[in-house]
Amino acid sequence: MLFFSFFKTLIDHEVTVELKNDIQIRGVLKSVDQYLNIKLDNIQVMEETKYPHMSAVKNVFIRGSVVRYVHLPANAVDIPLLEDATRREAANQAGKGK
Amino acid sequence: MENLTISDPPPPPLQHGGPGGMPPVLGRAPPPPQQLPAQMFTTAAQLLDLTDKKLMVALRDGRKLLGILRSWDQFANLVLQSTRERIFVAPGTAPDQPRGLYADIDRGLFLVRGENVLLLGEIDLDKDDDAPPGYDLAEVEVVQNLSKQRKQQDKTKEKQKVKMLAKEGFEGENLGEILL
Numbered sequence: 001m002l003f004f005s006f007f008k009t010l011i012d013h014e015v016t017v018e019l020k021n022d023i024q025i026r027g028v029l030k031s032v033d034q035y036l037n038i039k040l041d042n043i044q045v046m047e048e049t050k051y052p053h054m055s056a057v058k059n060v061f062i063r064g065s066v067v068r069y070v071h072l073p074a075n076a077v078d079i080p081l082l083e084d085a086t087r088r089e090a091a092n093q094a095g096k097g098k
Numbered sequence: 099m100e101n102l103t104i105s106d107p108p109p110p111p112l113q114h115g116g117p118g119g120m121p122p123v124l125g126r127a128p129p130p131p132q133q134l135p136a137q138m139f140t141t142a143a144q145l146l147d148l149t150d151k152k153l154m155v156a157l158r159d160g161r162k163l164l165g166i167l168r169s170w171d172q173f174a175n176l177v178l179q180s181t182r183e184r185i186f187v188a189p190g191t192a193p194d195q196p197r198g199l200y201a202d203i204d205r206g207l208f209l210v211r212g213e214n215v216l217l218l219g220e221i222d223l224d225k226d227d228d229a230p231p232g233y234d235l236a237e238v239e240v241v242q243n244l245s246k247q248r249k250q251q252d253k254t255k256e257k258q259k260v261k262m263l264a265k266e267g268f269e270g271e272n273l274g275e276i277l278l
Contacts (some may be wrong), residue, residue, distance in 0.1 A: 003183065004139070008139060017109075019216065019217070021216065031138060031139060031143065031144050032137050032139060033140050033141045033143075034139075034140070034141075035141065037141055037144060037174070039144050042217075043110060048231075049231070049232055050188075052116065052186050052200065052230035052232070052233050053154055053162040053184065053186060053230070054219060055228075055230035055231060056154070056221045056222050056225040056226050056228070056230070057154055057219030057220065057221060058101060058219075058220055058221075058222040059218050059219070059220050060219045061145065061148060061174075061217060061218040061219075062216075062217045062221070063174055063217065064218065065216050066158070066211070066216050066217070069104070075242060083218065087116055089099075
C-alpha cells in the first residue's frame with residue numbers, strides 16, 4: 001500500500017506517465033486506486049502526431065498494469081517522509097514474515 | 099459490486115471550513131491531500147464519472163474503440179454502447195500519401211475484458227467532430243487495406259530488429275508482441 005499512499009500525496013500535481021507501448025502522457029494527477037490505475041486531467045501527449053487517437057481526449061483513465069514509468073515532479077516529493085514510510089512498511093513486512 | 103458512490107459522506111466527519119461541510123464531489127474536492135475521502139481512491143470512483151460519457155478506449159492489441167461507457171466493474175471490464183472502431187494509417191504508408199487517413203466501422207455493443215484495456219479517454223465533445231491534425235477521413239476499405247499493409251511493414255521491421263538484437267544476445271521486453 002506504500003505506493004498507493006505515496007501517489008495519493010501527489011494528487012493535483014503534474015506528472016508524466018509513460019506506458020508500455022511507449023506513449024507518454026502529461027497531465028494533472030487526479031486520482032489513483034489500489035491497482036495504481038491513474039486518472040489524468042488536462043492531458044497533453046508527447047509526439048502527438050504519432051497518436052492521432054488521443055487528439056480529442058481531455059482526460060484519461062490509465063490501467064495500472066500498462067504503466068511503465070511515472071515521471072514525478074521532484075519538488076513535490078517529500079523524501080524524508082517517503083524514506084520513513086518505506087522503513088515502516090519494511091518493518092511491517094518483516095513482522096508479518098515471522 | 100460495492101455500492102459506494104463518491105457522493106456518500108466520508109467515513110470520518112473531519113470537515114474543516116465550509117458551513118455544513120462540502121460534499122466530496124470528485125473534481126471539486128476539498129483541498130488535497132489530507133482529508134480526501136477514501137472512496138475517491140477506488141477504481142469505482144474513477145470510472146463512475148466516466149459513465150455515460152463518450153470515450154475512446156485503447157486496447158492492448160492496438161485497436162481504438164469509440165463508444166459510450168454504460169457499465170463497468172473493479173477490473174475495468176467495460177460495456178460500451180454504440181461502439182465504432184476507428185482505424186488510422188500513418189502518413190507515408192502508401193508512396194503517394196502525404197497525410198494520414200482514418201475511418202470508422204460501426205461495431206455496436208461491446209463488452210471488453212479489463213485486462214485488454216490500455217486506457218480510457220474522455221472525448222472533448224468540442225473537438226470530437228474535427229479530424230485529428232494531419233489526418234483525413236477516408237473510405238473504410240481504403241483505410242483497411244492500407245492498415246493491413248502497414249501492419250505487414252511493421253511486422254517485417256520488428257522481425258529484423260528482434261533478429262539483430264537476438265544476435266547480440268538481447269531479449270526484448272515484449273518479444274513477439276507489437277504493442278500499438
